[in-house]
Amino acid sequence: MKALHGKGIEKIVEVEDTGRKALVNEFTFRRVMDEEPANVYYPDSGILIPELAYGLVDSEEIIQGLYKETSRYPLLLQVRGLTKGKFLILTIPESFDDLYHLPPEVLSQIRRDLMQDIPVYLDSPAKICLFAYDNNTFIAKSYQPFPARYNIVIKKAGAKLFDLQSGHELRGYVNGETTVFEVLHQPRTYHVYRFE
Numbered sequence: 001m002k003a004l005h006g007k008g009i010e011k012i013v014e015v016e017d018t019g020r021k022a023l024v025n026e027f028t029f030r031r032v033m034d035e036e037p038a039n040v041y042y043p044d045s046g047i048l049i050p051e052l053a054y055g056l057v058d059s060e061e062i063i064q065g066l067y068k069e070t071s072r073y074p075l076l077l078q079v080r081g082l083t084k085g086k087f088l089i090l091t092i093p094e095s096f097d098d099l100y101h102l103p104p105e106v107l108s109q110i111r112r113d114l115m116q117d118i119p120v121y122l123d124s125p126a127k128i129c130l131f132a133y134d135n136n137t138f139i140a141k142s143y144q145p146f147p148a149r150y151n152i153v154i155k156k157a158g159a160k161l162f163d164l165q166s167g168h169e170l171r172g173y174v175n176g177e178t179t180v181f182e183v184l185h186q187p188r189t190y191h192v193y194r195f196e
Contacts, residue, residue, distance in 0.1 A: 024065030
């Protein structure tokens with residue numbers, strides 16, 4: 001946003017980096033802000049993020065960072081009112097490594113929103129990477145130092161998933177318009193999958 005300021009971004013959305021920083025130690029989703037109780041998710045440690053000022057008319061928060069439940073800062077914003085496409089703004093922490101400390105629920109929400117046109121995403125902790133291809137295959141690679149249990153989500157009800165290395169079909173369950181497959185991934189390994 002800093003680099004785009006003064007170059008026409010103001011015609012699309014009213015968002016500005018204030019130059020101030022905010023230390024956030026909790027996260028919540030905008031869509032549950034008015035419900036009781038709100039779901040709150042905690043990082044491993046406090047995360048320092050740039051403070052963004054934005055207009056309420058042309059953008060809305062998807063994820064908010066909280067400080068002591070009183071101060072709210074946008075982590076993921078969506079620009080409203082566009083006739084074509086989708087415009088999302090992700091606030092990157094001052095230390096890029098802090099992305100690894102975001103709670104798994106927050107990482108999964110970021111993945112869902114940023115990967116809307118990709119037919120698969122991972123509902124996982126940090127350091128589990130997805131490499132998707134256009135032929136219904138993908139690789140899941142773990143950079144975790146310990147085994148990690150997480151979900152592979154295929155955006156199709158009744159999908160089938162095959163581990164191409166072992167030749168086995170994984171069992172999943174339908175959740176609305178998706179099929180969810182729970183996997184246990186050993187540290188620093190990868191798996192190649194195909195779905196149909």
